[in-house]
Amino acid sequence: MVFIRDTRDALAAAVDLVNTLPTTDTAGVDRLDTAEDLARYLRAHPYSGRISHDEDERRSLREIRTRLRGLWFVDRDGAVPLVNDMLRDGEALPQLVIHDEYDWHIHATSEDAPLATRVMVEAAMAFVDVIRSDEYDRVRVCAADDCLSVYIDYSKNRSKRYCDTGNCGNRMNVNAYRRRRAREGLTSS
Numbered sequence: 455m456v457f458i459r460d461t462r463d464a465l466a467a468a469v470d471l472v473n474t475l476p477t478t479d480t481a482g483v484d485r486l487d488t489a490e491d492l493a494r495y496l497r498a499h500p501y502s503g504r505i506s507h508d509e510d511e512r513r514s515l516r517e518i519r520t521r522l523r524g525l526w527f528v529d530r531d532g533a534v535p536l537v538n539d540m541l542r543d544g545e546a547l548p549q550l551v552i553h554d555e556y557d558w559h560i561h562a563t564s565e566d567a568p569l570a571t572r573v574m575v576e577a578a579m580a581f582v583d584v585i586r587s588d589e590y591d592r593v594r595v596c597a598a599d600d601c602l603s604v605y606i607d608y609s610k611n612r613s614k615r616y617c618d619t620g621n622c623g624n625r626m627n628v629n630a631y632r633r634r635r636a637r638e639g640l641t642s643s
Contacts, residue, residue: 464580514570
């Protein structure tokens with residue numbers, strides 16, 4: 455499965471934005487609560503166009519997180535109306551653009567659209583690619599019993615089970631090992 459660069463970038467930005475929700479953090483911390491949180495997100499996911507770095511912008515981004523998160527809790531067919539609604543609400547008008555170090559790619563909003571609108575529409579456009587390429591089974595929620603973070607499984611054999619936000623894979627493997635050892639201890643007596 456190969457997605458083009460702007461699709462992968464938009465998916466990564468959506469994953470990271472959704473994973474700032476307090477419900478995805480084991481400690482229940484909102485990781486988009488401060489100006490520094492927003493700056494950290496924008497360093498990882500630079501967007502062209504107007505960015506104000508103010509509380510309204512941060513609030514607007516926080517508001518779209520749950521809407522984007524919904525894409526991880528539906529199947530391919532269930533995602534279609536969600537994506538279409540995002541595109542419609544963002545007044546998407548896809549156009550080819552070239553700027554900075556990026557070759558030709560698609561922007562579906564104007565440069566002066568609010569940042570939250572641009573993030574939402576770019577995520578929706580990325581999910582269009584996921585849906586059209588019939589790769590929706592790669593849209594996943596972490597399998598760790600104490601984590602609700604989301605991710606996209608890019609592994610060749612579609613075997614990734616845990617997110618990258620913490621040590622979920624290691625923690626679950628250690629827990630399984632301890633359970634096996636405890637069972638062996640109980641059965642060897």
